Amino acid sequence: MQIKYLLLLLIITATTQAQSIFDNARNGDITAIEKQYKMNQDTINAVDSKGFTPLILAAYNNEVATVQMLINKGALIDAQDKSGNTALMGVAFKGNLEIVKILIENKANINLTNLNNATALIYASTFGQTEIVKFLLANGADKTIRDNRGNTALNHAAMQGHDALIELLSAE
Template identity: 60%
Template sequence: MKYIIIVVFFTYSIVAQSQSVFEASREGSIDTLEALYRINNDTLNAVDSKGFTPLILSTYNSQAAAVTFLLNKNVDINAKDVSGNTALMGVCFKGNFEIAKMLIDNGANVNQQNYNNATALIYASTFGHLDIVTYLLQKGADKEIIDSRGNTALKHAQMQGNDEIEALLKF
């Protein structure tokens, strides 16, 4: 039994060394994330040179299973990259409703602002993601927040011609 445990740990170490936590997050490699977590559970909150965390990279790359894994390990859901963007902001830019809902339902701050004062609602409104805008509003997103250029989510929707979102934000 002793030898089996050593072999298993050694195998995890080889897997973990061959792929970084950031690559594993981008690719949704749960086995590697698990191996890295077993070696050092702090690695799941690691930050790369751009401030990206494994959660930010998993959400941005639509890796729902990796997002679920990371959330179950209690990573910092509101961590910011070097621009102040969060995982929720990234997914609102990309438009993956399933992952946006996961983040919101697990406590992501729907009104957190980046360093340009933009919010997840501003991103979802700008890029035309009606389902995400609707859910953000249901969960308390503040449509009156103004970004550093003086624009609200409504103004961003208008500038992009997102008529359905504009109508939703006017109420």
């Protein structure tokens, strides 16, 4: 009987350890990330098959505390996935202003472009994230950058009918 319990305990332990840094970042499991970091500090900047880092996944999934913890541990703030997207780009269209502020305060490159030459400002404008657009502009976002189809953030806002953003992005 004790062997069965020992075997079950080993299986449960192995399953828990098998939880990836990516799953833990996605789910905001700071305790598990801390344990993984203690075992191997390089896990903070690990990259999955799509090029996602724990920071990109935490930001995209609105895990504010996890984003801050990963940055504090040395996560590469401007790491880009296989499409060239960063944590800032992902959160710009998801709409979490608090994470945008954390990333910018920690020196995220506000005008970095992905493989389509899109920026965080273009994403925020496309998805109607007015408060994020205001914050990005106030912190140096370049509204003249054009994506690979020649469209600026203003063009994207207009295509989507975001009137408040059209007015904001048209201002000198």
